[in-house]
Amino acid sequence: MSNPTPVVFASIFVSSLLAAARERGYEIEGFLRDAGIDPEQPQDLEHHVTVDQYVALLRKTIKGLDDEGVALFSRKLRHGSFLLMMRSALTGNTLGAALHEFTHTLRLLQDDLNPLLVDDGRQLRVELHFISGQVRSRQFAHVLLLRLLWRVMAWLEGGNLRPVGIDLEFAQPDPIEPYQKLFPTALRFSMPCSTIWFDSAALQAPVRRDSSHLDDYLDKALLDLLVPAIPTRVSDRVRAYLREERARHSAWPDLDQTSVALHCSASSLQRHLAQEGASFQNIRESLRRDWAIYRLKTSTLSTPTLAEELGFADSASFQRAFKRWTGQTPGQVRKGG
Structure with a gap:
């Protein structure tokens, strides 16, 4: 899927x-x-x-x-910095060696962060040791760097490598869901040091990319870095299926259709979702909300047409639901509210 x-x-x-x-x-x-x-x-x-x-x-x-670090660091990461880090990583024969080269080059390019690699034989971790307290205080820096390390390593491996855990220094935010989407693995907050953990054995595998693949990756790297990937939880798989079916058929499957697609009964699916603190109805409604906002911002569809596209019986039902979802009317969102 x-x-x-x-x-x-x-x-x-x-x-x-x-x-x-x-x-x-x-x-x-x-x-x-x-x-x-x-x-x-x-x-x-x-x-x-x-x-x-x-x-x-x-x-x-x-x-x-002219800063690939988007002003996070005291010294600019000027155009070409990420390319240099990627070229350094490609000199490693194994994924572990590539990770060492990548973090070593990152360390050379700025003065505010010392990424430390520690391998205990079972797990290899990269700890983010911030020299600058100002940079350390920016939660976005922790998230961006850990996401960068994961997605670069996944690309070098061929696309399937996942971290076994993510630690973040800052307190658990509310809501936590955006972070669970960015890091679909064991996630801990209020830890002594922001850290990404990999299985040591997995990093003994060879690098499966070379410089001939680099231009294509660089063209897509920002999207890969920013957009959550790899659905692992049942709720993630439900979201992925609903998005896929909407894209294919412009329709929103119901619970029975979704449970068949995921090879389980409707009651089993509901039970697994409840164990994750989710429900089919809430997932489906949140996706319809996001799609409604997207269409309002990127199209000139009339409200009745959009209501029909979203599966509502009439425009009034859609407008009531949208107000409940967002606290705004469709017209307010379309005008840039």
């Missing part, structure tokens, strides 16, 4: 992305406008941007600042 990308992000991640640049006094409103994001839109959990807008914002910010 493929895993289509989510169509929207909570706009609080826009705030996280731009926080360091804002602190340094950079003019960031132009980056937002160029990415099709209204600078006046609240940057919170209740408002959203599309994946395309978020990726465009990251591209515009990197280009505008």
Whole structure:
């Protein structure tokens, strides 16, 4: 089963992305406008941007600042820094050697972080030891760096490598779901050091990429870095199936159809979801909410047409549901609220 990308992000991640640049006094409103994001839109959990807008914002910010570290570090990671790290990683014969080369080059390119590799024979971990307290205080730096280490290693392995655990220094946020999507593995908060853990044996495998694959990867790297992947929990598999069916057939499967597709009974599926603190109805409604926001921001569909597309009996039912989901009317969201 493929895993289509989510169509929207909570706009609080826009705030996280731009926080360091804002602190340094950079003019960031132009980056937002160029990415099709209204600078006046609240940057919170209740408002959203599309994946395309978020990726465009990251591209515009990197280009505008000439800093692939998006102002997180005291020294800019100028254009070509990520390419240099990737070329260094490709000199390793094994995944473990590639990880060593990648983190070594990262250490050379900036002065605020010392990534430490520790291998106890069972698990190899990369600990993020921040030299700069200011950089350490930015939660986005922890998330971005750990996600970067995972996705680079997964690409070098061929696409399937997963960390066995992620530790984050900061306290567990509310809601936790966005972080569970970014890191679909054992996830711990309020730990002494932000760390990514890999199985040592898995990192003895050879690097399965070479420089001939690099240009294609670099073209897709931002999307790979930002967008959650690899559904592992039952709730993730349900989300992936519902997104896939909507993309294929413009329809939203019900519980019975979904349980058949996932090779289990409806009652079993509901039980597994409940064990994860989820429900089929809530997952389906959250996806319909995200799709509604995406369509309102990227199309000129009338409200009745959009209601039909989302499977509602009429426009009034859709508008009531949308108000319940977001606290706003479809018209407010379309106008940039």
